[in-house]
Amino acid sequence: MNRTPLVAGNWKMHKTIAEAEEYIQALLPRVSDVDGVEVGICPSYLSLQPLVDSTRGSRVAIYAQNMHEAEHGAYTGEVSAPMLVEVDVHGVVLGHSERRQYFGETDRALAAKVPAALAAGLQPILCVGETEDEREAGDTERKLRHQVQEALARAPDDRIPDVVIAYEPIWAIGTGIVATPDQAQEAIAFVRALVAGRWPEQSERVRILYGGSVKPEGAGDLIAQPDIDGFLVGGASLDPEAFAAIVRAAVPAP
Numbered sequence: 001m002n003r004t005p006l007v008a009g010n011w012k013m014h015k016t017i018a019e020a021e022e023y024i025q026a027l028l029p030r031v032s033d034v035d036g037v038e039v040g041i042c043p044s045y046l047s048l049q050p051l052v053d054s055t056r057g058s059r060v061a062i063y064a065q066n067m068h069e070a071e072h073g074a075y076t077g078e079v080s081a082p083m084l085v086e087v088d089v090h091g092v093v094l095g096h097s098e099r100r101q102y103f104g105e106t107d108r109a110l111a112a113k114v115p116a117a118l119a120a121g122l123q124p125i126l127c128v129g130e131t132e133d134e135r136e137a138g139d140t141e142r143k144l145r146h147q148v149q150e151a152l153a154r155a156p157d158d159r160i161p162d163v164v165i166a167y168e169p170i171w172a173i174g175t176g177i178v179a180t181p182d183q184a185q186e187a188i189a190f191v192r193a194l195v196a197g198r199w200p201e202q203s204e205r206v207r208i209l210y211g212g213s214v215k216p217e218g219a220g221d222l223i224a225q226p227d228i229d230g231f232l233v234g235g236a237s238l239d240p241e242a243f244a245a246i247v248r249a250a251v252p253a254p
């Protein structure tokens with residue numbers, strides 16, 4: 001199965017609108033001739049509309065970093081799927097480990113967020129991954145099984161191929177420690193097998209990304225693994241040159 005690689009830059013809480021605009025003007029020429037890879041940028045909420053406007057007609061798609069599961073309501077500080085659709089974003093990152101760790105994001109909320117995003121026409125990038133302690137205790141598969149099954153429990157069967165999953169081991173995020181290609185492949189193949197357990201026909205179409213200290217060097221060895229379909233990039237995505245180099249590393253061999 002040929003899956004189009006996706007390389008998305010998660011800026012987290014970095015870049016003002018002015019900085020975001022300057023970055024996009026630097027990025028666009030660097031990826032304009034890259035074929036066969038989808039490119040995404042996940043800026044702050046405030047930069048969504050400006051970047052949707054300045055990337056229109058380009059190969060760069062804009063994703064939000066989070067959303068609330070309800071369409072509207074008394075949830076101070078939150079943003080809903082219809083609000084994201086109105087500014088024409090392509091998708092939304094859901095369940096990032098920083099949301100889970102610092103903001104109490106639960107698997108239960110994700111079970112509602114994934115179908116809400118799909119129903120609104122947004123592409124969810126669902127993040128899963130184990131801590132260092134869980135890996136050392138041999139609990140990686142149990143954690144991944146729980147996260148994947150809970151978050152996808154209420155997703156409609158026919159929309160499963162529209163979900164992107166990002167395997168981001170927490171011990172690799174922002175630490176400079178990248179999972180080895182074998183470690184990433186093993187975990188991502190396990191995630192694909194979990195999806196196949198419930199949706200045997202769709203699992204080969206689901207894209208599963210690796211995230212955690214991805215840098216231009218090393219990206220080629222990761223993407224060469226059979227189940228790794230791209231990257232969710234944090235720190236290295238803040239520099240347009242480094243991010244474009246990671247995008248280029250994901251171009252499929254002719």
Ligand code: 13P
Pocket residue numbers: 010096168172173174175176211212213214232233234235236
């Ligand atoms: P780093 O690439 O900075 O490790 O961050 C990964 C990440 O959390 C992307 O969502």
